[in-house]
Amino acid sequence: MGKDDAAVMMTWIFCAMAALSLVFGLMNGRMGQVSAAALEGSSAAVTLSLKLLGAMCLWSGLMEVAERSRLTEKLSRLFTPVFRLLFHGLSPSSPAGRAIAMNVAANLLGLGNAATPLGLAAMRELAAQEPCHGAASDHMVLFVVLNTASLQLIPTTTAALRLAAGSSSPFEILPAVWCSSLCSVSAALLAAKLFQRFGRGRHGLDR
Amino acid sequence: MGWTGSLGDLVVPVAVVFLSLWGLFQKVPVFDCFLEGAAGGIRTAVRILPALVGLMTAVSMFRASGALDVLTWALRPLAGLAGFPEEAIPLALLRPVSGSGALVIFEDILANCGPDSFAGRVASVLQGSTETTFYTIAVYYGAVKVSRTRHTLPAAVVGDLTGFIASALLVRFFFGP
Numbered sequence: 001m002g003k004d005d006a007a008v009m010m011t012w013i014f015c016a017m018a019a020l021s022l023v024f025g026l027m028n029g030r031m032g033q034v035s036a037a038a039l040e041g042s043s044a045a046v047t048l049s050l051k052l053l054g055a056m057c058l059w060s061g062l063m064e065v066a067e068r069s070r071l072t073e074k075l076s077r078l079f080t081p082v083f084r085l086l087f088h089g090l091s092p093s094s095p096a097g098r099a100i101a102m103n104v105a106a107n108l109l110g111l112g113n114a115a116t117p118l119g120l121a122a123m124r125e126l127a128a129q130e131p132c133h134g135a136a137s138d139h140m141v142l143f144v145v146l147n148t149a150s151l152q153l154i155p156t157t158t159a160a161l162r163l164a165a166g167s168s169s170p171f172e173i174l175p176a177v178w179c180s181s182l183c184s185v186s187a188a189l190l191a192a193k194l195f196q197r198f199g200r201g202r203h204g205l206d207r
Numbered sequence: 208m209g210w211t212g213s214l215g216d217l218v219v220p221v222a223v224v225f226l227s228l229w230g231l232f233q234k235v236p237v238f239d240c241f242l243e244g245a246a247g248g249i250r251t252a253v254r255i256l257p258a259l260v261g262l263m264t265a266v267s268m269f270r271a272s273g274a275l276d277v278l279t280w281a282l283r284p285l286a287g288l289a290g291f292p293e294e295a296i297p298l299a300l301l302r303p304v305s306g307s308g309a310l311v312i313f314e315d316i317l318a319n320c321g322p323d324s325f326a327g328r329v330a331s332v333l334q335g336s337t338e339t340t341f342y343t344i345a346v347y348y349g350a351v352k353v354s355r356t357r358h359t360l361p362a363a364v365v366g367d368l369t370g371f372i373a374s375a376l377l378v379r380f381f382f383g384p
Contacts, residue, residue, distance in 0.1 A: 030271060062222065113251065140359075162317065180335075184370030191361065
């Protein structure tokens with residue numbers, strides 16, 4: 001899997017949606033609506049990005065302040081106890097350990113732009129530490145799984161769109177978002193640990 | 208429940224004040240940094256615009272043709288089993304695959320059902336508590352040329368499914384059925 005595969009997947013989704021729209025439009029006699037929707041959709045995308053622009057600027061601005069005042073670093077240190085629990089045998093002060101903790105801190109703050117480079121740096125450190133020859137190590141699996149779950153504390157984009165849609169209280173969903181994130185992160189990590197043990201038992205040595 | 212609203216109302220003002228004072232305390236030029244970061248926000252918005260245009264066009268056509276209704280209808284029994292609102296099914300399908308696509312569908316659900324409806328709230332919690340799983344896996348392993356991802360995908364999918372079910376359950380718990 002690589003970045004190209006993600007692009008290929010999007011190509012297929014885009015083409016399938018367009019082709020199915022044509023087929024269903026013809027079947028349902030709704031070609032007029034489909035044609036109008038295509039034009040409206042493209043201009044609605046511009047409206048959508050304008051709705052998000054303010055919130056994105058505000059949050060990116062605040063997060064720049066957080067980064068420059070080393071809040072990400074401070075926050076990453078709080079992660080150490082959880083780190084020891086998850087990544088057995090990996091030192092939190094190793095280059096890989098530090099990159100992982102910084103990535104988690106950036107994810108908590110919703111710093112998508114900073115989290116990805118830190119995450120990729122962590123992957124490279126992990127690969128250097130335990131040569132993998134094309135197969136993911138246990139630490140890599142756990143770390144990627146952690147990144148496929150949402151850790152963001154304040155979902156600003158979601159709230160901005162709720163506000164734009166006329167919600168009386170855009171942030172009222174926050175406690176539910178936190179509980180739901182906690183459930184899905186725990187389930188994903190638990191599953192990773194269980195599959196790891198299960199896989200070992202079945203195949204003997206995996207690496 | 209009122210308290211979830213009042214807690215929510217606190218978060219943004221507290222974050223703004225805390226971050227500015229923290230920056231000031233750390234002797235960072237707070238407003239300069241803010242401007243620099245905000246300019247970066249504009250670049251991000253511009254960068255995602257092409258994807259939004261492409262996907263919004265595809266999603267709008269898909270909905271207008273009636274294909275979306277068929278897809279939702281086909282998945283309704285499965286969603287009903289988990290107590291998941293049928294209007295939010297398309298979001299659950301696209302969220303793991305595409306961030307921009309999820310934004311488009313999410314806005315669509317808010318416009319059609321209302322942000323404070325059951326479906327609107329479930330969609331909001333889902334949007335806020337899950338990530339673009341497949342894209343993340345592709346990019347992270349792509350960077351170190353790992354092709355055998357072992358149990359990454361099954362574990363990540365377990366997390367996503369838990370998130371879908373939890374969002375519906377938690378909206379019922381916090382806001383009533």
